[in-house]
Amino acid sequence: MSVRVVARIRPLLENELEKDVIVRADRIAEGSPLTVVKIPSPKNEAEEFSFAFNSVYDRATSQEELFTAEVAPHIKALFQGLDVTIFAYGVTGTGKTHTMRGGLRLAERGVIPRLLSNVFRRGKKIMKDTNGNTTVEVALSYYEIYNDKVYDLLEPPEKRTPAGLPLREKDGKTIVVGLSERSCGDLKDFERIYLEANNNRVTAATKLNAHSSRSHAILRVKVTQTTGDMVKESTASAIDLAGSEDNRRTDNGKERLVESAAINKSLFVLSQCIDAISRGDKRIPYRESKMTRILSLGQNNGITIMILNLAPVRSYHLDTLSSLNVSSRAKRIEVREIENEVVFKQPPRTNSALGGVGGGTNIQR
Numbered sequence: 001m002s003v004r005v006v007a008r009i010r011p012l013l014e015n016e017l018e019k020d021v022i023v024r025a026d027r028i029a030e031g032s033p034l035t036v037v038k039i040p041s042p043k044n045e046a047e048e049f050s051f052a053f054n055s056v057y058d059r060a061t062s063q064e065e066l067f068t069a070e071v072a073p074h075i076k077a078l079f080q081g082l083d084v085t086i087f088a089y090g091v092t093g094t095g096k097t098h099t100m101r102g103g104l105r106l107a108e109r110g111v112i113p114r115l116l117s118n119v120f121r122r123g124k125k126i127m128k129d130t131n132g133n134t135t136v137e138v139a140l141s142y143y144e145i146y147n148d149k150v151y152d153l154l155e156p157p158e159k160r161t162p163a164g165l166p167l168r169e170k171d172g173k174t175i176v177v178g179l180s181e182r183s184c185g186d187l188k189d190f191e192r193i194y195l196e197a198n199n200n201r202v203t204a205a206t207k208l209n210a211h212s213s214r215s216h217a218i219l220r221v222k223v224t225q226t227t228g229d230m231v232k233e234s235t236a237s238a239i240d241l242a243g244s245e246d247n248r249r250t251d252n253g254k255e256r257l258v259e260s261a262a263i264n265k266s267l268f269v270l271s272q273c274i275d276a277i278s279r280g281d282k283r284i285p286y287r288e289s290k291m292t293r294i295l296s297l298g299q300n301n302g303i304t305i306m307i308l309n310l311a312p313v314r315s316y317h318l319d320t321l322s323s324l325n326v327s328s329r330a331k332r333i334e335v336r337e338i339e340n341e342v343v344f345k346q347p348p349r350t351n352s353a354l355g356g357v358g359g360g361t362n363i364q365r
C-alpha cells in the first residue's frame with residue numbers, strides 16, 4: 001500500500017485580490033521541486049508555518065499537469081490489478097470539485113473524466129494487442145455518504161430510503177447492499193451517466209435543505225479483464241470529500257451540527273488511516289467510518305493519493321491552517337528524505353484541527 005499526499009493551491013477568483021494572498025508554494029532548496037506550503041501564523045503575521053508534502057502544485061498548474069503528474073502514472077498499476085484511490089480534501093471553495101470533476105471545456109476537465117478516458121484507451125489497446133483474447137469491461141458505481149448514510153447516485157432521489165443502503169461484510173470485503181452498477185462502454189456513455197448522477201446529487205441535497213458540499217461523493221470505476229476463465233478485477237475510486245471547514249464557527253443550526261459531527265468523524269478517521277498507512281502500521285483504523293470501511297482503506301494492496309485543495313487568500317486562513325494540520329503527516333516523510341537538515345516550524349497539533357473531534361479545545365479563535 002502506498003500513499004501520496006499532495007497540495008494544490010487554486011488561482012485567485014474574480015473577486016479575490018492579490019494583496020490578500022497568504023498561502024504560497026515553496027521549495028526546500030533552490031532547484032528542488034515545490035514540496036512546501038507556507039502560511040503566516042494567524043496570531044503573528046511575522047511568523048510563518050511550513051508544511052511539507054510529497055508535492056505541491058501552485059496556482060498556475062493546469063488540469064492536465066496535475067493529472068499527468070499524479071494520476072496517469074498509476075493507470076498501468078490499475079490494469080495490473082491494484083486498486084487506486086484518489087481523494088480531494090479541503091475547505092468548501094478551494095477547488096475539490098474543480099480538481100475531480102472540472103469544467104466542460106476540454107482543457108478544464110478534471111481527474112475523473114481524464115481517468116475514464118485513459119482507462120478506455122488502455123482497455124482498447126489491451127484488447128487489440130491480445131487480438132481480442134482479453135476483454136476489458138468498465139462498470140461504474142457512484143454514491144454519496146451523507147450523515148454517515150450511503151445513497152446511490154445512479155438512482156433517482158425519489159427512490160431513496162431515509163436509512164440509506166446497508167453495508168455487509170463478504171469475503172473480508174465491505175459491500176454496499178443494493179448499490180447499482182452501470183456498465184460503461186466509452187467516454188460518451190460515461191459522461192451521460194455521470195451528468196445524470198450529479199444532477200441526482202444536487203436534487204437530493206436540495207430536498208434535504210442541505211448542500212452537496214456536505215456529503216462525500218464516491219465514484220467507483222471497476223475494471224474487469226477476462227482472458228479465458230481468468231478474471232482480473234480492480235477498481236479506481238475518485239472521491240470528492242465533504243468540505244472540511246469547521247462550520248460551528250458560522251452556523252449553529254441543529255441540522256448543520258449533525259452534518260458537522262458526521263463529516264468531522266469521517267475526515268478524522270480518513271486522516272488516521274492515511275497516517276497509519278504512511279507509517280506502515282499493521283493496524284489501520286479503517287473500520288471506524290463508513291467511507292473508509294467501504295473503501296477498505298489500507299486493506300487492499302493499492303495506491304492512495306490525497307490531494308489537499310487550498311485557497312490562497314486570507315478569508316480562509318483558519319480553515320486552511322486546520323486542513324494543513326490534518327494532512328500534515330506528509331511532513332514526516334519529507335523530513336526524513338532531507339535527513340533532518342530542515343526543521344519545520346509548526347503550530348501545535350490539536351484535535352481542534354478537525355473541528356473538535358473527541359472534545360479537543362479550539363485553536364486560534
Ligand code: ADP
Nearest residue numbers: 010011091092093094095096097098099213309
Ligand atoms: P469545492 O468543490 O472545494 O467547494 P470548487 O471546485 O467548487 O470548490 O471551486 C471553487 C471555485 O473556484 C469554482 O468557481 C471553481 O471553478 C474555481 N476553481 C477552483 N480551482 C480552480 C482552478 N485550479 N482553476 C480555475 N478555477 C478554479
Ligand code: MG
Nearest residue numbers: 096097098213
Ligand atoms: Mg465541491
